[in-house]
Amino acid sequence: MKKVMLVFGTRPEAIKMAPLVKEFQKQKERVETVVCVTGQHREMLDQVLEIFGIKPDYDLNIMKQGQDLYDVTARVLTGMRDVLKEERPDVVLVHGDTTTSTAAALSAFYLQIPVAHVEAGLRTHDIYSPWPEEMNRLLTGRLATYHFSPTPLSRTNLMREAVDSSRIMVTGNTVIDALYWVVRKMKEEKELGVRLDKELKEAGYDSSRLDTGRRLVLITGHRRENFGDGFICMCRAIKALAGKYPEVDFVYPMHLNPNVRKPIHEVFGEDLSGLRNLFFIEPLEYLSFVCLMEKSCMVLTDSGGIQEEAPGLGKPVLVMRDTTERPEALEAGTVKLVGTDYDKIVDGVSVLLDDEGVYEKMSEAVNPYGDGQACARIVNALLHRI
Numbered sequence: 001m002k003k004v005m006l007v008f009g010t011r012p013e014a015i016k017m018a019p020l021v022k023e024f025q026k027q028k029e030r031v032e033t034v035v036c037v038t039g040q041h042r043e044m045l046d047q048v049l050e051i052f053g054i055k056p057d058y059d060l061n062i063m064k065q066g067q068d069l070y071d072v073t074a075r076v077l078t079g080m081r082d083v084l085k086e087e088r089p090d091v092v093l094v095h096g097d098t099t100t101s102t103a104a105a106l107s108a109f110y111l112q113i114p115v116a117h118v119e120a121g122l123r124t125h126d127i128y129s130p131w132p133e134e135m136n137r138l139l140t141g142r143l144a145t146y147h148f149s150p151t152p153l154s155r156t157n158l159m160r161e162a163v164d165s166s167r168i169m170v171t172g173n174t175v176i177d178a179l180y181w182v183v184r185k186m187k188e189e190k191e192l193g194v195r196l197d198k199e200l201k202e203a204g205y206d207s208s209r210l211d212t213g214r215r216l217v218l219i220t221g222h223r224r225e226n227f228g229d230g231f232i233c234m235c236r237a238i239k240a241l242a243g244k245y246p247e248v249d250f251v252y253p254m255h256l257n258p259n260v261r262k263p264i265h266e267v268f269g270e271d272l273s274g275l276r277n278l279f280f281i282e283p284l285e286y287l288s289f290v291c292l293m294e295k296s297c298m299v300l301t302d303s304g305g306i307q308e309e310a311p312g313l314g315k316p317v318l319v320m321r322d323t324t325e326r327p328e329a330l331e332a333g334t335v336k337l338v339g340t341d342y343d344k345i346v347d348g349v350s351v352l353l354d355d356e357g358v359y360e361k362m363s364e365a366v367n368p369y370g371d372g373q374a375c376a377r378i379v380n381a382l383l384h385r386i
Helices: 011-025 043-052 069-087 099-110 133-143 152-160 174-188 190-203 207-212 229-244 258-268 286-295 306-312 327-332 342-354 356-363 374-385
Strands: 002-008 031-037 091-095 115-118 146-149 168-170 215-219 248-253 278-281 298-301 317-319 335-337
Touching: 002 011, 002 069, 002 099, 011 031, 011 043, 011 091, 011 115, 011 174, 011 374, 031 069, 043 286, 069 099, 091 099, 099 115, 099 133, 115 133, 115 374, 146 152, 146 374, 152 168, 168 374, 174 190, 174 286, 174 306, 174 374, 190 207, 190 286, 207 286, 215 286, 215 342, 229 248, 229 258, 229 278, 229 342, 248 286, 258 278, 286 306, 298 306, 298 342, 306 317, 306 327, 317 342, 327 335, 342 356
Parallel strands: 002 031, 002 091, 091 115, 115 146, 146 168, 215 248, 215 298, 248 278, 298 317, 317 335
Antiparallel strands: none
8 A cells, every 4th residue: 555645735736736635535445645734824725625625634734924935944844854754655746836845845855755746847937937936846846756747838848857758747737627626516506606605795795796797807916026016006907997897896805915915905095995896805715716706707817826727617817927837828818918017907908898809719718727637647647656
């Protein structure tokens, strides 16, 4: 009996790793599955664990008020040391580009335990954008033995970095597995839809407004490289758009980070009032967020994962970043970069709201990130190798 350990700590990681945990757990006769969470995101992480019914075997609970990257890295690195010494897994699986992933991979390396990198090979080729995620991916890739790439391009990126091609497998992205799982759950459980609408209302948005034919633009923003002037420009552009299109609802679930909330309050005032079609709401758990995304007509975001998820629901994505490690979406036409430039954001959203032809072309483009079978491919490939 082999033993695998999956390590993750943020909400995006949890969403993408949860279906993989469930897939490994189906193979009880072949493998023992151990789950370790770091708690890099606390409340948002716990929400995802509850949705997917996952109870971690270990919880490092590293979240501290005001912690910086030094703190997160050190706490994960030393916390994983004791967990790995106790469990001695045959392989440690980490995901993507977080500090949790890089520190956990380094901790496994120090004990000479092989690392499998899920969502491997994404690159912007600029170590400061996104920051620190691009460097996290590079470091984790150097520490990894097995590389599960979502697309052929990410595989090519790794081969250009002299990674042995026999250790790379193109699987699709596990976030599509998670998305399809949620959509099935929403369709099968009618009561769930009622509950999610209630949760949206409690968070600050009454989705029954859309029954009159109103459209909804979903907004998210949280990236470190946009803190400061970038967020101010984003907020000013959002304010202008809400004024320009009073018949459209603009909904922004605000990240808990004070670096996100401070510029919002600077631009819109402490009470966030003034526009009746602009809604700053509290963070949503994953099911509610997918529900809101499904109701939207487009997404304006600086997130990485949403660039993969929203096209799976036929939603165009405007990315408030200057670079993306997901160029496949740009090539496919599901995503467009607008940066944090005021004019580009306003113009980008305006075109999609005003030009039906442009909107249909983006919304009907084929999502390049998978078919919902990524987790099965990863489990089969990894068990074969170990």
